[in-house]
Amino acid sequence: MLCGFLLAVFVIVITGLIISDLTYLAVKKVGWEQAAALLGQRRIVFAMRMSVATSLTTLALVMLTAVPIGYALSRLRFPGKSIVNTIVDVPIVLPPVVTGISLLAFFSFGIGDPLKRMLETFHLSLVSGLGIVLCQYLMAVSFCIRSAKTAFEGVDQGLENVAQVLGCSEWQAFMRVSLPLARNGLVAGSVMAWARAIGVFGPLMVFVGTGPGVLVMPTTLWLELSIGNIETSVCIALIMLLMAGAALTVVHRLAPGGNTV
């Protein structure tokens, strides 16, 4: 009874938070047309495009690395595996601002400094989309690795063995057996990673800043808020809420025990 009550209160509070954004705009008499005009401002459109472009790039990088790492963690046995597991999880628990500070420190000396100089020789600056992708990647990749590991652990290794005996190389067994069977978990993990990436704020403020050309939706939201454009901020927040809602719907439909699986 108490559990049900607490659940109901929680759902009401979260729903209330979402509705309050809409209510705020209604109270301020911001209609659809005005909201569209606010969101259609050049800097806001730029930020939205930048967010989509960088988060999709991040997603591609996350998938490329998280799937093999998750597979390795699910299948390989090696000394120190528990330590490696813990290190993989660090970005999940690390305060976002700390990730930004750590990136600043990393590129100030040691191997990071020559790396930064090398990028500069190719006219690539970290205060650009590159830096944004780096921050988003670090904040998102662990979620996807964790999902991939869980998904691959759910695939019977005996099936891979049978596939190998029947004619598959290890790579073919992975591509034709493990990957399709882990698909739902991988898609859910990647959607979570994307949602995490598009919402990154703290590390961007520290590592990339809010200069022209490096604004994404969360940093733009904060900038608009700081100069008193609250209606624009709320409109951006609503767009981000819609994106998060869509991502969650996909995750819930694909998760084991979800609606379609």
Add this chain to the structure above:
Amino acid sequence: MNGLEINNLLLTAGSFTVGELGLQVRFGEYFMLMGHTGAGKSLLMKAVCGLHPLQQGSIAIHGKEVTNREPRFRGIGYVPQNSGLLPHLDVRDNIGFALDILGVHREEAAERTATLAEELGITALLDRRIDGLSGGERQKVSLARALARRPRLLLLDEPVSALDEQTRSDICALLKRVHREHGITTIHICHNHGEAEQLGDRIGIMNAGTIVAIHEGGIIS
């Protein structure tokens, strides 16, 4: 020439050791391998498949040394206890899985799949999903899949142990017929004396990681 020849084999899994062990299974023979749970039968089969590394010894199939070859190049058809069917494929694609991997032409693969399905009485199941099949149907599909690539050696790891008495009897009769018609060297792991005597040309008894006796003529004396 032997269908399978194992010499001085030694392998370990944790603290458990199989060997030193030698075994010759004759060409075209139906060899039953019996033993208690934990005797090392499945581990031995894994080694024959190339899924478990040897510490020493050699394995030859149809006279060809395969000790260091990848599982896919050993020419083995394998039916595990739980059938090992791929749940994301339907019955037709499961049977044709190896043919697809081996690059057999689509039309030939379809024909071979249909022929095997008819032979094993599972034609009506071809478009069914795996999760809708009974235990006996699964084992028939698994057997068809193993036969599809025309293996030199057929390994059956307790294929009927999880089935009810009637289905077990049906599958055993099917295995005997398939062996008679295809003549493939077969190693069949089981726990059941009746099953072993019904099917086996010879019966090997395994205990504590080694073969302690081989009974000729499929009779356990």
